[in-house]
Amino acid sequence: MVIIELFTKYSYYYLAGIKNTILLSFLSLIIGSILGCILALLRLSDVKIFRFISTAYIEIIRGTPILVQISMVYFGSYVLFGIDINKFLSALIAVALNSAGYVAEIIRSGIQSIDKGQMEASRSLGVSHRHTMQYIILPQAIKNILPALGNEFVTLIKETSVASVIGTADLMYASKIVSSKSYKPFSPLVVIAIIYFLLTFSLSQLVAYFERRMAHDD
Numbered sequence: 103m104v105i106i107e108l109f110t111k112y113s114y115y116y117l118a119g120i121k122n123t124i125l126l127s128f129l130s131l132i133i134g135s136i137l138g139c140i141l142a143l144l145r146l147s148d149v150k151i152f153r154f155i156s157t158a159y160i161e162i163i164r165g166t167p168i169l170v171q172i173s174m175v176y177f178g179s180y181v182l183f184g185i186d187i188n189k190f191l192s193a194l195i196a197v198a199l200n201s202a203g204y205v206a207e208i209i210r211s212g213i214q215s216i217d218k219g220q221m222e223a224s225r226s227l228g229v230s231h232r233h234t235m236q237y238i239i240l241p242q243a244i245k246n247i248l249p250a251l252g253n254e255f256v257t258l259i260k261e262t263s264v265a266s267v268i269g270t271a272d273l274m275y276a277s278k279i280v281s282s283k284s285y286k287p288f289s290p291l292v293v294i295a296i297i298y299f300l301l302t303f304s305l306s307q308l309v310a311y312f313e314r315r316m317a318h319d320d
Contacts, residue, residue: 112276112280116273119272119277122190126194126197126258126270127262134200138208145210156206163202168196173267173268189265190270197262208247212244212250215246220234252305252308255305260302273297280293
């Protein structure tokens with residue numbers, strides 16, 4: 103079968119693409135979650151300027167294509183600052199910043215899903231707002247949003263395919279190399295489509311499993 107032969111013959115490129123795709127997605131989710139948490143807290147802040155900055159960032163990120171964002175980071179870093187950032191790092195920065203905008207909304211909705219009475223009860227007992235958020239609200243919110251974060255990871259695996267436009271050695275870039283070497287433009291795409299499906303389907307099932315476990319624990 104052509105697909106199996108292609109994967110076997112050019113397994114080095116496909117395996118490298120799988121590694122870079124997963125690594126890029128995972129690191130982007132970690133960084134994006136940290137930034138997203140900060141953005142969510144800023145958006146829920148009582149300080150108007152903080153809410154404005156957070157809302158503006160989220161709307162800009164969600165309102166522009168990730169392809170444009172990756173290209174702006176890669177080319178803009180040199181044009182604006184004279185810094186030549188390597189392709190993987192450029193993709194990581196852009197995808198992480200993009201993910202932060204979506205994760206911020208996930209975390210915000212998670213925080214707002216917690217009964218406001220818990221905050222009021224905690225404050226009435228003399229616990230500060232920061233400690234209430236840190237030890238009472240956020241732990242519950244994080245538990246509620248873990249399935250959504252898992253789905254964000256699945257989404258990132260698919261979205262990182264656009265990083266190939268700047269030469270990041272992900273799965274999509276691997277298919278371009280195999281196409282040029284094998285002179286077969288279609289079959290390498292079928293191979294990576296199968297790989298993407300296996301990755302995302304496996305992760306989706308894993309997320310669903312943990313979601314059921316958490317529902318059972320409740």
